[in-house]
Amino acid sequence: MAVTLDQTIEQKQKTVWASILGHQTFWVLVAVILACIFLSFATDAFATSKNLYNITRNVTFVAIIALGMTLVIITGGIDLSVGSVLCLCSMILAVVMNAGYSIEVGIAASIATALAIGAFNGALIAYLGFPPFVVTLGMLSVARSLAMVASNNTVVFQFGPDHDKLLALGGGAWLFGIANPVLYMIVLALLTGFVLRWTRFGRYLFAIGGNEHAATLTGVPVKRIKVVVYMISALSAGIAGIIQTGWLGAVTTNIGAGMELQVIAAAVIGGANLAGGVGTALGALVGAALIEIIRNSLGLLGINAFWQGTFIGGATILAVLFDRIRNFRQSE
Amino acid sequence: MAALELTNISKHFGAIQAVNDVSFSLDAGEVLGLMGDNGAGKSTLVKMIAGNFRPSSGAIALAGQEIVLHKPLDARRHGIEIVHQDLALCDNLTAAANVFLGRELRRGFGPVSILDYRSMYQHAGALFRELKSETRPRDLVRQMSGGQRQAVAIARTMLSKARIVLMDEPTAAISVRQVAEVLNHIRHLRDRGIAVILISHRMPDVFSVADRVVVMRRGRKVADKPIARSSPEEVTGLITGAIEMV
Numbered sequence: 001m002a003v004t005l006d007q008t009i010e011q012k013q014k015t016v017w018a019s020i021l022g023h024q025t026f027w028v029l030v031a032v033i034l035a036c037i038f039l040s041f042a043t044d045a046f047a048t049s050k051n052l053y054n055i056t057r058n059v060t061f062v063a064i065i066a067l068g069m070t071l072v073i074i075t076g077g078i079d080l081s082v083g084s085v086l087c088l089c090s091m092i093l094a095v096v097m098n099a100g101y102s103i104e105v106g107i108a109a110s111i112a113t114a115l116a117i118g119a120f121n122g123a124l125i126a127y128l129g130f131p132p133f134v135v136t137l138g139m140l141s142v143a144r145s146l147a148m149v150a151s152n153n154t155v156v157f158q159f160g161p162d163h164d165k166l167l168a169l170g171g172g173a174w175l176f177g178i179a180n181p182v183l184y185m186i187v188l189a190l191l192t193g194f195v196l197r198w199t200r201f202g203r204y205l206f207a208i209g210g211n212e213h214a215a216t217l218t219g220v221p222v223k224r225i226k227v228v229v230y231m232i233s234a235l236s237a238g239i240a241g242i243i244q245t246g247w248l249g250a251v252t253t254n255i256g257a258g259m260e261l262q263v264i265a266a267a268v269i270g271g272a273n274l275a276g277g278v279g280t281a282l283g284a285l286v287g288a289a290l291i292e293i294i295r296n297s298l299g300l301l302g303i304n305a306f307w308q309g310t311f312i313g314g315a316t317i318l319a320v321l322f323d324r325i326r327n328f329r330q331s332e
Numbered sequence: 333m334a335a336l337e338l339t340n341i342s343k344h345f346g347a348i349q350a351v352n353d354v355s356f357s358l359d360a361g362e363v364l365g366l367m368g369d370n371g372a373g374k375s376t377l378v379k380m381i382a383g384n385f386r387p388s389s390g391a392i393a394l395a396g397q398e399i400v401l402h403k404p405l406d407a408r409r410h411g412i413e414i415v416h417q418d419l420a421l422c423d424n425l426t427a428a429a430n431v432f433l434g435r436e437l438r439r440g441f442g443p444v445s446i447l448d449y450r451s452m453y454q455h456a457g458a459l460f461r462e463l464k465s466e467t468r469p470r471d472l473v474r475q476m477s478g479g480q481r482q483a484v485a486i487a488r489t490m491l492s493k494a495r496i497v498l499m500d501e502p503t504a505a506i507s508v509r510q511v512a513e514v515l516n517h518i519r520h521l522r523d524r525g526i527a528v529i530l531i532s533h534r535m536p537d538v539f540s541v542a543d544r545v546v547v548m549r550r551g552r553k554v555a556d557k558p559i560a561r562s563s564p565e566e567v568t569g570l571i572t573g574a575i576e577m578v
Binding site: 199209211278 | 404405408414416418419420421422423424425429433434435436438444445446447488
């Protein structure tokens, strides 16, 4: 039977299943589930509600920032400053509340700081053409230094009149015993997923990452969007900082140190491509989950904690390796 | 009345005279082959029509009305569409997403407006059908042949009520069979009453599809005549300078 032009045009290229199976995120999710099943049988401590509560909560800080990072990576950029921005935002919140202001003022100051840093990064990258790596590397240093200046490098653990509210915000479990940070993470992930799939802004992120020149030629406001995306990244670090402050109940100037690498690893394990144009919200969560489960399981299995870096680094390389193998097969 | 009329257009960059006193006009439904060697000023001329550069002097008129183009978006608003030499496609997006890039269809959904995937797929599919191109709206551009990619770029120009379509070397890097496909697309635009300027190095393409040929050399127009009254030999001579001017 002859295939008409209409049939060709209407034909879907792949079934839903085929496209799911071709997705890196899917396979990492499978790895996470298999690891959970294995650990439940191999150790008594894994599948306890206390441990699961801990895991889900630990995942959130990396995962929330990985959501913001995924947007940056989709545009083909990178943000190395997130760990330090988390620290600075936590410290601003702590210092403001410690001075006797309410939690609302503290959070507003903290978020304003995050947005200002993101706007600065974004403006240098978009309008002055700085490489993202350089600008955010500089900011990594600047933001942590500012946190030390703000606190005089002390530990802040008293948050003024709203002390208990802040601790409840980060450490409580308001819904069905799920840790609050997990709820925030789920809400933010749904929001990110919605933006990427259903909004014009999300579409433009992919267009910029795919071919920035083409996006410019077709009238996409590339520069403005780049500024916004670095603001979102810094904002995600700020939000994670606020929640983490409430959870820890204390802020030091070394929180979030080295976190940018974990966050980038989470995004990449979850399928974001550093070359730009590819990434999902679900991937950020799944990547963060895999990293946390590796960390947690090594402890439970009695393996020396010094091995953590090797396993996490190995997982990152392995995840990208699968992607490479698939690409090789496609190009043949 | 001419769809597009250029009057005494010049452009210099510092001391370099890229385009020197060029005038020509173009009717609706006419295909103009714009030929010339590298550096002859074709690209500069086209970039002025596309709103990338402003002429140093001279006027551009659309349907008798003089226009000033400050940026590419202005040109688009006036119904001037460009198919760029590199096609300006995003490989990681679908054909439909590329067709609608920068002009996405959306529908209201409560307080926010969301992308209207269904309408965009349908509309893009209809354009490909019209172009008789086997291009599926849902396919990623990365997986497409050169001809299909051209169809996506050309479908983009058909979204709006384009009056002028500028095509920069559309057949430079594709296979013979795909060249035929692209030339058909150009005829299709012409039949829709669109004025097409085809910039090309490829003599056979210009002679098979264009109604008229304009040759430029060193920033000047050296020929402007119906294709039927010219020949590839003459045009070659004009391009190289073996023939001074006709």
